[in-house]
Amino acid sequence: MGKEKVHALEIGLPVPNIEDLSEETRKYWKICLEKLGMVPNVIKAYSFDDTHLRGFTTLYNTLMLGPSGLSKLEREMIAVVVSSINHCYYCLVAHGAAVRDLSGRPELGESLVFNYRYADLDERERTMVIFSEKLTRAPYDMVEADRQSLRDAGFSDRDIWDIANVAGFFNMSNRVASAVHLMPNPEYHTAARGKPED
The missing domain is CATH 1.20.1290.10 (AhpD-like)
Structure with a gap:
């Protein structure tokens, strides 16, 4: 993953290899790979901290994928x-x-x-x-x-x-x-x- 451009800050870069992530974040990356064939860069960006990633993905998944009258x-x-x-x-x-x-x-x-x-x-x-x-x-x-x-x-x-x-x-x-x-x-x-x- 080396020189892949994700964002402009030094925090969380270079993008870690999946093996270097916590077990919780590694599981989330694997779900992304299975469902999307890739890990979205926004997920990579938040992966520097499990708490931030969990907060972002919980809200995103609730709003965008959870039960709703909106399709x-x-x-x-x-x-x-x-x-x-x-x-x-x-x-x-x-x-x-x-x-x-x-x-x-x-x-x-x-x-x-x-x-x-x-x-x-x-x-x-x-x-x-x-x-x-x-x-x-x-x-x-x-x-x-x-x-x-x-x-x-x-x-x-x-x-x-x-x-x-x-x-x-x-x-x-x-x-x-x-x-x-x-x-x-x-x-x-x-x-x-x-x-x-x-």
Whole structure:
């Protein structure tokens, strides 16, 4: 793993070999390798400390993979829209790939990365990303009408809680990733883009 570029800080670098990790972190890396075929660089970055890694992954897995009225795709869409507003390179590359994969529509991932207003979204999705944009740009301006717009689009109050938490998580993650110049794994760039037509 030697000179692999993960982030710009000296902490946690060079990236350790899996054999050098604690048993708990080694198990998590093995799960990533089995499910994803790689260890995401964000996991490598947090692996310098078991407590930090556990805190990050517990929250991420709860919000992005846990039970919710939001689909996995909807949660990834929020991640991309928030990351687009914040210009977070790592999250746009990684979660743009997830949107492409989950939707089967490479153009959806690209439109959300660049400007969600160009995306082919239904009313529910559009209302969700508009709410996420406002929460990212002007959280102090959130009012009951914003929450009601989500209810009118079919979201429950529990769903609204989940939308707010996913958007909040990525606002935090974007800032950390940008602060430390976190680099996406090369595999994300080519994932789920489809085959070029003959």
